[in-house]
Amino acid sequence: MMVYGYYVDGAAKQLFANGYALLLFTLGLGLCLHFAVPDVFSVAFFPLILLSAAYGSKNMDAFFGTKPLQRIGDWSFSIYLVHQPLMYTIATVMAYLTPPQSQGTGRAAPANGYAHRVGDRSCIYCLYIICFVSDLSVCGGSCSKLDQ
Structure with missing residues (x-):
């Protein structure tokens, strides 16, 4: 219900609609992958990255365009x-x-x-x-x- 409330109020758009959110979430994913954090945490960043790229900002739209x-x-x-x-x-x-591999010697x-x-x-x-x-x-x- 809380997530839906953010959606209705438009608070999520304000959060995701700046270029810093995309940069922050991408950096977080990169750190999770670099330090071999369990996949549950890494996968959590993907929807956040997609949302921040979809909402975007004028600067990010100009960059990706x-x-x-x-x-x-x-x-x-x-x-x-x-x-x-x-x-x-x-x-x-x-x-x-x-x-083919050589037979019997154990060496390739x-x-x-x-x-x-x-x-x-x-x-x-x-x-x-x-x-x-x-x-x-x-x-x-x-x-x-x-x-x-």
């Missing part, structure tokens, strides 16, 4: 959508190219540098493709680069 942060947000969403197939593909390629076979180079390169190529597709989706299919 800048072109570089908008572009990073578009890229991160594209990476989020395809990261699982990307990780599976890279792991499969590296497992295929890595020699020497690392295959080729497998790691292929895994790294395939990750970079996939990120290029993701960024290209993200750039197309941001432009709505009518980028000035492609129209020329």
Whole structure:
């Protein structure tokens, strides 16, 4: 009931609507994660961070509305959508190219540098493709680069 009362009175908006609340809650979460505080306390910061970012202030809205942060947000969403197939593909390629463990000696076979180079390169190529597709989706299919 107390939380609902804060909601009705608008007191929560005054608390969360400044940029310092977002900074304070993010700092609190960072400290919890750094000092390995139990997850119950760390998870409690997430709704507070979301509320303070949602209510925001004019300064925070101007900061998050800048072109570089908008572009990073578009890229991160594209990476989020395809990261699982990307990780599976890279792991499969590296497992295929890595020699099996030696039998009976208890020691691992020497690392295959080729497998790691292929895994790294395939990750970079996939990120290029993701960024290209993200750039197309941001432009709505009518980028000035492609129209020329």
